[in-house]
C-alpha cells in the first residue's frame with residue numbers, strides 16, 4: 440500500500456463523504472440543478488487561484504529540484520488548463536471572465552484554500568502534499584468513476600467536466616502526484632508523525648465535502 444492508499448483506508452468515512460457526495464452523484468446522473476453547478480464553478484475558479492499559490496509554495500518548500508518540477512507542473516496545470524476549462528464552461532452559459540473574477544469568495548472557499556496554504560506554510564513539503572492530496576487525487580477518482588458510470592446517461596450537460604478529469608492528461612498528472620507523495624513519505628514520514636499527516640488529509644476531505652455542499656446550497 441502506498442501512502443495515499445493508506446490514508447484513504449484510515450480516513451475512509453471522510454473520503455466516502457467527499458467522493459460520493461450528493462453533488463457528485465447528481466453531476467454524474469446529469470440531474471444537478473444548473474444554478475448549483477454555476478455557483479460551484481465560479482467559486483472553483485477563485486479556489487484555483489489560491490491553489491496555484493499553494494503549488495507555488497510547494498516550489499519554495501521543495502528540498503530537491505525534482506520536487507520543484509512536480510510543484511511547477513501543478514502551477515501550470517492550473518494556470519494553463521484548469522482555469523481555462525472553467526472559463527470555457529462558464530462561457531457556454533453566458534458568464535464572462537470579468538464577471539467571474541469579480542465574484543467574491545464564499546466562506547467554504549476561503550476556509551479550504553487558507554487551510555491548505557497554512558498547512559504548507561507552517562509545515563514542510565509532506566504536510567502541504569497531505570493537504571493537497573484529496574483535491575488532486577479525489578477529482579481523478581471521481582472523474583474516472585463518473586465516466587465509467589456515465590455510459591448509461593445520454594447527453595449529460597456536465598460531460599465536458601467529467602471528461603476533463605477522466606481524461607488521460609489529468610489522470611497522468613494525478614498518478615504523478617501519487618508517486619511523488621509516496622516518495623516524500625519514504626524520505627520523511629515517521630510513525631510518530633503519521634497522525635498529523637492523517638489529520639491534514641482528513642480535514643482536507645471535510646473541506647472538499649463542504650465545498651460540494653456550498654454548490655448544492657445555491658438552490659436555496
Ligand SMILES: Cc1ncc(C[n+]2csc(CCO)c2C)c(N)n1
Nearest residue numbers: 483490513516517521574575578650
Ligand atoms: C474544490 C476543488 N477540489 C479539487 C479540484 C481539482 N484540482 C485542483 S488543482 C488541480 C490541478 C492540478 O492539481 C485540480 C485538478 C478542484 N478544481 N476544485
